[in-house]
Amino acid sequence: MLRDFNAEFDTPCPTIDVLAERFERLLRRDDVVVCIADSGEHPVGFAFLTLRPSPYYAGPIAMLEELYVCSERRGQGIGTAIMDLVEAALSEAHVTEIQINVDEVDVDARRFYERRGFSHHESGQDYRMFCYIKELTRSPS
Numbered sequence: 001m002l003r004d005f006n007a008e009f010d011t012p013c014p015t016i017d018v019l020a021e022r023f024e025r026l027l028r029r030d031d032v033v034v035c036i037a038d039s040g041e042h043p044v045g046f047a048f049l050t051l052r053p054s055p056y057y058a059g060p061i062a063m064l065e066e067l068y069v070c071s072e073r074r075g076q077g078i079g080t081a082i083m084d085l086v087e088a089a090l091s092e093a094h095v096t097e098i099q100i101n102v103d104e105v106d107v108d109a110r111r112f113y114e115r116r117g118f119s120h121h122e123s124g125q126d127y128r129m130f131c132y133i134k135e136l137t138r139s140p141s
Contacts, residue, residue: 001046005068033062033093035085037069037078045069045078047086051095059094062086067100083116101131 006013013019026032031052037045047067051060064086069078090098100118102109110120120128 001043001068001070002066004070005066008071031060033086033089035082035089037082039073044073045082047082049086049090049098051093054097057096059096062090062095062098064098064100079112080116 002019003013003016005011014022027034031050033047033049033051035047036043045068048065049062050065051062054061067079067082069082087098098118100113102113102120104110
């Protein structure tokens with residue numbers, strides 16, 4: 001599904017073998033949460049989150065790294081069901097905040113998250129939040 005997601009948005013992605021190896025390693029970690037929606041025959045969507053400590057909260061903060069529903073299954077409540085599972089699991093883990101980065105042009109995703117109570121404003125403020133990214137390159141060994 002992750003390769004489908006990246007192909008849908010013309011985003012470069014590692015091979016399936018590389019992704020499988022990375023996910024296998026990630027799923028063993030205590031700071032990774034994955035929820036999968038299954039049609040009974042095969043997976044139709046998933047959420048992948050990472051947890052990190054914060055001095056501002058008693059529990060960790062969650063970053064929703066990926067939420068994907070197969071294109072042919074969208075609009076059927078699967079994303080909502082996955083997020084319901086995610087929020088219940090995170091609540092049990094004493095997570096008090098979920099963060100996500102969404103492309104400004106992805107109006108459907110923004111609307112989905114805003115309906116769920118997400119905001120691109122700091123609570124009590126009237127300015128927008130931005131996510132800055134810097135790719136780090138490996139230094140030659």
